[in-house]
Amino acid sequence: MSEKKRGFLGRLFGGKDQAPETPEEAVSPAVANEAASETVESAPAAEVTPEPVAPEPEEPAPIAEPATPIVEADERTFEATETVVHPVADMSPEPLPLDAGAVPDLAPQIVAHDPAPARVSTDTASEEPKVSWFQKLKKGLSRSSSALTDGISSIFTKRKLDASMLEELEDILIQADLGVDTAMSITDRLSEGRYDKEIAPEEVRAILSEEVEKVLGPVARPLDLNRGKKPHVVLMVGVNGTGKTTTIGKLSQKLSQEGKTVMLAAGDTFRAAAVEQLKIWGARTGAEVVARDTGADAAGLAFDAMKEAKDKQVDVLLIDTAGRLQNKTELMDELEKVIRVIKKHDPEAPHDVILTLDATTGQNALSQVEIFGKVAGVTGLVMTKLDGTARGGILVAIASKYQLPVHFIGVGEGVDDLEPFSARDFASAIAGLA
Incomplete structure (x- = not known):
């Protein structure tokens, strides 16, 4: 059919001449529009899915796949690995043997930077003005002196001296490691002219000090290094x-x-x-x-x-x-x-x-x-x-x-x-x- 006739018949019969000859083309314009919009929408959807190429970070999963044995091993031995971590931390001293072995060569250089000596000397310097030697000694002997003074106070408070009190005192002195001889000399000294009389704890402690000094006086000798020997x-x-x-x-x-x-x-x-x-x-x-x-x-x-x-x-x-x-x-x-x-x-x-x-x-x-x-x-x-x-x-x-x-x-x-x-x-x- 010629183009002219086709145009005339199309106008006369409402465009039937434009109907497609194949069934696939027999889609109404509305359907065609919907299909077009669907393809337009699907196209972006297809483009969006690549965007979350977030899976592609997951594709390191395949890369981790060679490491899968390692991952599995880690999971299997996770507890063991944790347990090992603590020993390793604890074994940080394990280098000690190595360090100890290496120290000989390093010691001379480390001396100046060793924090321990520096700390000791600093502490000593800071304490020295405040604490006298006698105060340090008294503090050092506090365990022995407390045991003695507490025991003496408990025995000689508002009581008259008798044999049982002297026995109690002797026990306390021996328990304080003063020795049997020293303990007996102290109790003998106390018993002289004091039976049936009250004695203050301070008086007993004074006698204790005097008797201990008598024992220690002869042995308190300085170290003499000037005896003509060289070295x-x-x-x-x-x-x-x-x-x-x-x-x-x-x-x-x-x-x-x-x-x-x-x-x-x-x-x-x-x-x-x-x-x-x-x-x-x-x-x-x-x-x-x-x-x-x-x-x-x-x-x-x-x-x-x-x-x-x-x-x-x-x-x-x-x-x-x-x-x-x-x-x-x-x-x-x-x-x-x-x-x-x-x-x-x-x-x-x-x-x-x-x-x-x-x-x-x-x-x-x-x-x-x-x-x-x-x-x-x-x-x-x-x-x-x-x-x-x-x-x-x-x-x-x-x-x-x-x-x-x-x-x-x-x-x-x-x-x-x-x-x-x-x-x-x-x-x-x-x-x-x-």
Whole structure:
């Protein structure tokens, strides 16, 4: 049909000529419009879904898929992993062996930056103006003095003296580690002319102080290093933990301040910490330190230290030793060997053998004095750790039984917390007198 006829018939019959010839084209305009709008809407919807390409961050899930075994393993061992985290945190000290091994080379550099020494010296400096030595001593003996003063007050308050009161007092004195002899001398003194009379607790404490001073007075002797020996050899002995190494360091400082040249021998070769501690003290006080690797022969080290000290003409050689239990014969035999080696250089050395005693050990200190006295020939004592937990009365019992000189007492960790022993101060402090 020609284009003209088609146009005429279309106008005449309302556009039937425009009907499509195929069924697919037989869609009404309205439907066509709807379809068009649907496609328009669906097209953006299709574009929006890519936008949440949020799934595509999820596509690391496939990337994590190779890691899936790891994820699964983590899930399976999650509790174990958590548990391991704490040990690892706890094992942060595990580097200690490594650090301890590395310290020897680093110790000299670390000394100046070590917070602990700096803190100690600062604290000591800040406390020094406020607290006198006697106040520190009194505080250190507070446990013993409190037990004594409380017991005395409970017995001698508004009562007349009789035999039962003296027995009670004797028990209290023995429990305070003063020893049977001292306890009896105090009760004997009280009983003189005082039966059936009231005695004030203050009077009893004054008598206690006087009797303790009588026992301690003869043993309160300073350490004499001016006896014409060069080097003057001091061997420090004692049980582990009694403060030998710290006492050597403090003593080295005192001697250096007096103008003496000092050499330190790190004879506690079993503990790396002891060797490093002594090196730090040496750096602080300007003292040369003779040291060997951990586990080295202590007797060989003592021999080398004696030779060095002689060659360099130092005034004082302080030799540290490993802590030994007094009931371990093989360890005590080794101490005897150290002494024999020292005598090869100088038959009169060591010129002083000082035993450090921990004031918190009580009666056990008596057996330490006895055994170390037999093996090493102890010539003097240093009582350490006289702090609030100390049982200081044991020093009175030791003095009464062995009459060994007491050179120093220590009441803390500070550099200046080691002082020459004073019998009067000690007696006043333990009796709770001002």
